[in-house]
Amino acid sequence: MIMRLTSQLRSRLTVCGCLLLPLVAAAAEFQVGFATADITPPAGWRRAGGFSEFIIEAGGDPLLTKAMALTQGETVVALVGNDLCSVPRELTDRARKRASEQTGIPFANIVITATHTHGGPEYYGPLRDFLHARAKQENGGRDPHEPLDYHALLVERWAGVITQAFAARQPATLAVVVPQAQGLAFNRRFLMRDGSTGWNPGKLNTNIFRPLGPTDPDLPFVLVRDAASGRPLGSLTVFAMHTAIYGDAPFGACYPGHLQTHLRRLLDAPDFVSIFGEGCAGDVNHIDVSSPDPQDRRSYPAVVGGKLAETLQEALPLARPIRNDHLALRSTTIHSPVTPLSEAEYVAAKKIMETLDQNGAPFLTVVDAWRKMFRHEYWQKHGGRLPQEIQAIRLDRDTAIVTLPHEVFVELGLAIKSASPFRTTIVISLANDLDFYIPTRRAFEEGNYEPNTCPLEPGCGELLVQAAVTLLNELKCAAAPRSGHGRK
Ligand SMILES: [Zn+2]
Structure with missing residues (x-):
C-alpha cells in the first residue's frame, strides 16, 4: 500500500533528502531460482589468462555458468557467474538482451560475471584474435583449436540459465554474513629495496621491502534457503583474491569450484548452487612471498576452497536475515578516457x-x-571514451551489492565499501566486460604489470569509485521500484 502523504508527513519521512516510501509499502517475499549449464569447450581449446598459446587437452573440471534470479514484488534481478577468465561486453550484451526478451527482466537488471579462473578457455580479445587468425591461415581457413562457435554457445547458455532460473523461482529467505578469511590473500605489488616496483617478485626474495597495497579479507556470503523447509538452495560468495592458482593443465574452475563442492557437503545439499564473484583483486593473489611453501597449482585450489567453506560454516550462525521489501537496482554508465595512440x-x-x-x-x-x-x-x-557500466543492487536497507567491469584494484573496492552508506557492501569485479586491470592513480605512477595492461587514462579507477558510491547513496533511500517487468 502506498499512501498519499501530506507535505508535513512527507517532510518527516525525508532523511538525507529522500523519501522513505518503501517503508510504508506492503511487504513482499523474496522469490529466488537457480539454474546451471555446462560451458566447457571441447578439448584442444586454448587456455586463458596468459600472453602466449597454451592448448588444453582433455579432462579437467566441467566449467559451469550459474544463474540466480531474484524477485521481490515487481523487481527482478538476475546474476550469472561463470567459470571463465572474463566475459566480453559484446557477448554479455547479446545474452542480456536475449534473456530480457525471454523473461521481461530489464536489461539493466542482469549481471553477467566471470570468476576469473585461469583454467578456462581463451575465446575473445586481441590474443585470441591473432592466434585464431594465424591458425586459420595455416590450416586452410579452419582453426583446429576452435571446432565450434563458442561465442554463440555462451550467448545461448547465458540466456538459457537466466530464463531457467527465472522460471524456477520459489519463495525463499536470504541471510548475509561477512566473516574474514585471513592468511590466504596477499598484495602482489611490492616496493623493492632498490626502489623499483616489484610484481610477484618470488618467494623469499630478499630485495622485497614492503607490499605496495593492502588486501581485503572480507568473505561476504549471501545464503538462499527454501522459505518453507529451510533447505539451502544456493549462495553468492565474494572474495578479493585472484582466481589464478590453477592454470597448468586441463580445464579447471580453481578454488570457486572446490568451494561449491565443500559447501554442498557442509550444508548437506547435493544440488546447492554456489555462485562466486571475484572481489576487487586486481593486485591481490594467493602467493605468500614470506613462506617457502610451494602452493602447488594443482593441489592448492582445493585447500583454499576448503578453508573458505570452513570459514563460512563457522560464521553461519551469525548470519543476519535480509529483510523483505527493499530489493532495488540502480545502474549507470560512465565514459572513461582511453589513452590516444598514433x-x-x-x-x-x-x-x-x-x-x-x-x-x-x-x-x-x-x-x-x-x-x-x-x-x-x-x-x-567509442571515439576514445569507453562506456563502463556500474550496477548497484539493494537487498535490504543494510545490504547492497556493487558490480564493476574489469579487474579492479583492491584499494578501489575498499574505498567503495568505506564510503558506502550500507552496513554491508559487497563489491564484485569482472562484471559484463573484459579482464584488463583498473589500477589506482598511484599505481599508474608506480608502474609494472597491471597499469601496463590498462588502455584507460590514470584516474579511471577513481571514476568507478565515484560512480559506485553515487549509486549506493541513491539506493540507500530510494523507493523500491514497483514496475519493470511484465510477467510474474
Ligand atoms: Zn587477473
Whole structure:
C-alpha cells in the first residue's frame, strides 16, 4: 500500500533528502531460482589468462555458468557467474538482451560475471584474435583449436540459465554474513629495496621491502534457503583474491569450484548452487612471498576452497536475515578516457601481436602491445571514451551489492565499501566486460604489470569509485521500484 502523504508527513519521512516510501509499502517475499549449464569447450581449446598459446587437452573440471534470479514484488534481478577468465561486453550484451526478451527482466537488471579462473578457455580479445587468425591461415581457413562457435554457445547458455532460473523461482529467505578469511590473500605489488616496483617478485626474495597495497579479507556470503523447509538452495560468495592458482593443465574452475563442492557437503545439499564473484583483486593473489611453501597449482585450489567453506560454516550462525521489501537496482554508465595512440604505435603493436611466441619480445612489451590493440579498438568504436557500466543492487536497507567491469584494484573496492552508506557492501569485479586491470592513480605512477595492461587514462579507477558510491547513496533511500517487468 502506498499512501498519499501530506507535505508535513512527507517532510518527516525525508532523511538525507529522500523519501522513505518503501517503508510504508506492503511487504513482499523474496522469490529466488537457480539454474546451471555446462560451458566447457571441447578439448584442444586454448587456455586463458596468459600472453602466449597454451592448448588444453582433455579432462579437467566441467566449467559451469550459474544463474540466480531474484524477485521481490515487481523487481527482478538476475546474476550469472561463470567459470571463465572474463566475459566480453559484446557477448554479455547479446545474452542480456536475449534473456530480457525471454523473461521481461530489464536489461539493466542482469549481471553477467566471470570468476576469473585461469583454467578456462581463451575465446575473445586481441590474443585470441591473432592466434585464431594465424591458425586459420595455416590450416586452410579452419582453426583446429576452435571446432565450434563458442561465442554463440555462451550467448545461448547465458540466456538459457537466466530464463531457467527465472522460471524456477520459489519463495525463499536470504541471510548475509561477512566473516574474514585471513592468511590466504596477499598484495602482489611490492616496493623493492632498490626502489623499483616489484610484481610477484618470488618467494623469499630478499630485495622485497614492503607490499605496495593492502588486501581485503572480507568473505561476504549471501545464503538462499527454501522459505518453507529451510533447505539451502544456493549462495553468492565474494572474495578479493585472484582466481589464478590453477592454470597448468586441463580445464579447471580453481578454488570457486572446490568451494561449491565443500559447501554442498557442509550444508548437506547435493544440488546447492554456489555462485562466486571475484572481489576487487586486481593486485591481490594467493602467493605468500614470506613462506617457502610451494602452493602447488594443482593441489592448492582445493585447500583454499576448503578453508573458505570452513570459514563460512563457522560464521553461519551469525548470519543476519535480509529483510523483505527493499530489493532495488540502480545502474549507470560512465565514459572513461582511453589513452590516444598514433598510427605508428598501433602498427608496431599489431606486428608484435602477429608474431607472438616468435618475436622474443619481453613480457611487458607484449602486454603493452595487447593493451594498444584495445586502445585502437576503443578509439574506433567509442571515439576514445569507453562506456563502463556500474550496477548497484539493494537487498535490504543494510545490504547492497556493487558490480564493476574489469579487474579492479583492491584499494578501489575498499574505498567503495568505506564510503558506502550500507552496513554491508559487497563489491564484485569482472562484471559484463573484459579482464584488463583498473589500477589506482598511484599505481599508474608506480608502474609494472597491471597499469601496463590498462588502455584507460590514470584516474579511471577513481571514476568507478565515484560512480559506485553515487549509486549506493541513491539506493540507500530510494523507493523500491514497483514496475519493470511484465510477467510474474
Ligand atoms: Zn587477473
